[in-house]
Amino acid sequence: MSRARKSVLHILLLVIIFVASLHSAVLGSNSLVAIRRADMFHGLVKIIKNYSSLSILQEESNGQENVSHPEQTTMPQASPTPNATKVPTAEPTATAAPTVSETPFPTATPIPEEELKNTILVYFHETDMVRRLNIEEYVLGVLAAEMSDRFELEALKAQAVAIRTNCYYSLEHVKEHKDGAVICTDSSHCQAFSDEDYSSKYVKAVTKTEGIVIKYDGEYISANYFYNSGGYTEDSSNVWGGSGKPYLVAVSSPGEEAFDSYYKEYEFSMKSFAKKSGIKGASYENITDIDRSSSGGINSITINGKKLSGRELRSRLDLRSTKAYFKQGEDGKIIVEVYGYGHGVGMSQCGAQAMALEDASYKTILTHYYTGVKIRSIN
Numbered sequence: 124m125s126r127a128r129k130s131v132l133h134i135l136l137l138v139i140i141f142v143a144s145l146h147s148a149v150l151g152s153n154s155l156v157a158i159r160r161a162d163m164f165h166g167l168v169k170i171i172k173n174y175s176s177l178s179i180l181q182e183e184s185n186g187q188e189n190v191s192h193p194e195q196t197t198m199p200q201a202s203p204t205p206n207a208t209k210v211p212t213a214e215p216t217a218t219a220a221p222t223v224s225e226t227p228f229p230t231a232t233p234i235p236e237e238e239l240k241n242t243i244l245v246y247f248h249e250t251d252m253v254r255r256l257n258i259e260e261y262v263l264g265v266l267a268a269e270m271s272d273r274f275e276l277e278a279l280k281a282q283a284v285a286i287r288t289n290c291y292y293s294l295e296h297v298k299e300h301k302d303g304a305v306i307c308t309d310s311s312h313c314q315a316f317s318d319e320d321y322s323s324k325y326v327k328a329v330t331k332t333e334g335i336v337i338k339y340d341g342e343y344i345s346a347n348y349f350y351n352s353g354g355y356t357e358d359s360s361n362v363w364g365g366s367g368k369p370y371l372v373a374v375s376s377p378g379e380e381a382f383d384s385y386y387k388e389y390e391f392s393m394k395s396f397a398k399k400s401g402i403k404g405a406s407y408e409n410i411t412d413i414d415r416s417s418s419g420g421i422n423s424i425t426i427n428g429k430k431l432s433g434r435e436l437r438s439r440l441d442l443r444s445t446k447a448y449f450k451q452g453e454d455g456k457i458i459v460e461v462y463g464y465g466h467g468v469g470m471s472q473c474g475a476q477a478m479a480l481e482d483a484s485y486k487t488i489l490t491h492y493y494t495g496v497k498i499r500s501i502n
């Protein structure tokens with residue numbers, strides 16, 4: 124009730140009491156009149172009270188109307204179709220909901236532990252989304268993204284087992300990803316993933332090796348792989364530093380020379396060599412102190428007094444690998460001969476293909492590239 128209205132009621136009440144008192148004074152203290160006067164007084168009070176409560180109700184309902192303004196704007200969105208289709212903002216919510224429910228195991232609903240055991244939270248870096256996938260489904264998607272289905276079935280099977288092993292390894296050695304995801308679809312960080320229709324060859328490679336993994340000393344291995352080693356793979360310690368892993372050591376990788384990825388020649392002008400390397404005055408003459416691994420990859424190199432690691436050199440010059448050899452070209456040009464494609468640690472995909480073409484089984488391929496490992500079933 125507003126203050127003004129209250130004041131008016133108070134004045135009205137006082138006037139009534141005043142009039143009643145006057146009336147009483149005129150009529151004397153006759154008991155009958157006193158009862159009538161009291162009735163009249165109570166009756167008036169009742170009317171005033173009713174009026175007041177009515178006002179309060181109105182005020183409350185007015186208040187509700189004010190509060191309900193935002194509701195009114197949301198109500199059309201809540202109402203089923205007509206408004207939802209008119210309001211563009213309602214559309215993303217409408218489409219977003221099914222996408223969430225499309226995920227095989229929405230995080231909101233509790234998943235039985237047995238089912239959870241065979242799933243993995245994957246961060247899709249292209250769409251900035253996290254999805255829980257069945258591990259075999261994940262293996263299939265990565266296989267389709269990481270190896271051509273023109274490769275031999277045994278090479279594809281070896282690749283599928285390596286991918287699956289990385290999946291279980293990642294569950295035990297979680298890298299930092301969005302929303303608790305344990306692996307991502309960025310090939311430079313984890314493993315790529317493809318959602319496209321999978322050929323029967325991919326499906327076969329996955330189903331034929333279902334549940335098969337690689338273990339070293341009873342533990343899942345970090346099953347690194349790359350495209351082409353240029354003849355010899357690398358010790359992981361040479362590429363990533365640290366003490367390395369006993370199963371990621373250099374081995375020969377015959378047959379890779381049959382692939383285009385085996386060799387590439389780069390030519391830099393002195394100017395572009397200096398620009399790309401980020402070293403002023405860089406030239407063929409001031410390339411010194413090249414330290415190589417036994418496989419041929421550059422561990423470190425000094426150019427015009429500045430020392431770079433092999434990985435830095437590869438990244439700056441955008442080379443296929445660190446297995447780089449320098450030659451002087453005409454007019455101060457720098458020729459770089461590069462063997463292989465990729466970091467060179469673990470399984471060579473071209474090497475796996477070469478072995479499969481020679482009738483090697485996927486197990487033989489895996490035990491060749493990962494030293495001292497055992498091929499096991501997770502069950």
Ligand SMILES: [Zn+2]
Nearest residue numbers: 306307312313
């Ligand atoms: Zn990642």
